[in-house]
Amino acid sequence: MMAMRTGHATEGVTLDDWMRSQRHRLESALERCLPPPDEPPVRLHEAMRYAVLGGGKRVRGLLVYAAGQTGQTSSQNVTAALDAAACAVELVHAYSLIHDDLPCMDDDVLRRGQPTVHVRYDEASAMLAGDALQPLAFDLLARMPVAPALIIQATQELARAIGSRGMVGGQAIDLQSVGRSLDLAELEAMHRLKTGALLQASVALGAIVVGASSAMRRALDRYARALGLAFQVVDDILDVTADTATLGKTAGKDEAAHKPTYVSLLGLEGARELAQQLSAEAHAGLAEMGEGSRHAERLAQLADFVVLRQH
Ligand code: GRG
Numbered sequence: 561m562m563a564m565r566t567g568h569a570t571e572g573v574t575l576d577d578w579m580r581s582q583r584h585r586l587e588s589a590l591e592r593c594l595p596p597p598d599e600p601p602v603r604l605h606e607a608m609r610y611a612v613l614g615g616g617k618r619v620r621g622l623l624v625y626a627a628g629q630t631g632q633t634s635s636q637n638v639t640a641a642l643d644a645a646a647c648a649v650e651l652v653h654a655y656s657l658i659h660d661d662l663p664c665m666d667d668d669v670l671r672r673g674q675p676t677v678h679v680r681y682d683e684a685s686a687m688l689a690g691d692a693l694q695p696l697a698f699d700l701l702a703r704m705p706v707a708p709a710l711i712i713q714a715t716q717e718l719a720r721a722i723g724s725r726g727m728v729g730g731q732a733i734d735l736q737s738v739g740r741s742l743d744l745a746e747l748e749a750m751h752r753l754k755t756g757a758l759l760q761a762s763v764a765l766g767a768i769v770v771g772a773s774s775a776m777r778r779a780l781d782r783y784a785r786a787l788g789l790a791f792q793v794v795d796d797i798l799d800v801t802a803d804t805a806t807l808g809k810t811a812g813k814d815e816a817a818h819k820p821t822y823v824s825l826l827g828l829e830g831a832r833e834l835a836q837q838l839s840a841e842a843h844a845g846l847a848e849m850g851e852g853s854r855h856a857e858r859l860a861q862l863a864d865f866v867v868l869r870q871h
Contacts, residue, residue: 631770721761730754756788782845
């Protein structure tokens with residue numbers, strides 16, 4: 561089935577309604593791709609499901625879907641491939657949160673309003689659940705019903721984003737920087753890897769699946785690079801302005817751990833200003849798409865959502 565797409569990406573559906581329906585779509589796909597809870601080893605599979613299915617804003621998966629709307633065609637295969645890519649980035653994200661919460665890293669007890677995986681299960685199960693989520697993500701990409709060349713591109717994109725030159729590298733820099741003073745450039749370099757790289761890859765994966773042109777990919781990457789950093793700036797702001805119940809994770813941790821943040825370096829107002837500048841940069845990226853930007857309205861709305869979110 562192949563249908564030409566016409567009109568605007570939002571088609572009169574509000575962002576709230578779209579996010580609700582796409583989260584439902586994503587969560588059904590996640591439910592299907594995870595091993596059933598009664599399949600041995602039961603404790604491991606339960607821990608994986610607990611980590612992945614326990615809520616979250618699903619920003620990364622939503623970015624895959626929204627970037628997928630910039631393609632010129634939609635078909636059942638594209639829909640299935642976007643589901644696989646959206647699940648892949650959410651599985652990787654869940655793994656990173658499990659490992660980040662471990663006692664050897666951030667040592668946190670609360671995530672998404674629930675006990676963290678090592679608290680609910682045990683440290684070894686949490687480690688293994690995170691370890692097992694990563695290959696599951698790549699397995700989903702490998703089985704996407706799209707051309708093999710696109711599968712290779714998507715695999716490389718995700719692998720690059722989450723390895724030692726991406727998310728894991730950013731986490732290593734973060735761990736080394738506790739109690740040290742970082743300047744703004746060092747802080748930015750760390751967050752572009754730790755938080756930005758996976759968000760950037762989420763947009764890229766959506767674009768790859770729908771066969772976006774290199775010009776579109778460049779414009780989308782400018783958008784995603786700005787959005788990825790904006791996400792972290794807002795995360796730093798919320799750490800001081802929101803409470804634990806609203807965040808579903810321990811508030812005020814950055815200051816307590818003497819971690820350098822955008823708020824500690826720029827102050828609250830300075831950080832808010834930077835978030836606005838990055839949002840404007842994200843919109844400028846979309847504007848580079850010219851005529852194609854009418855299919856990028858959801859991405860534009862998601863950039864606003866990231867900056868205005870309260871948790
Ligand atoms: C341990 C390999 C490894 C990597 C960890 C991403 C990361 C690197 C750590 C997460 C810790 C953290 C608070 C990062 C700052 C930004 C961020 C990723 C916040 C959590 O993401 P949200 O807000 O979470 O999208 P939800 O729960 O909504 O999915």
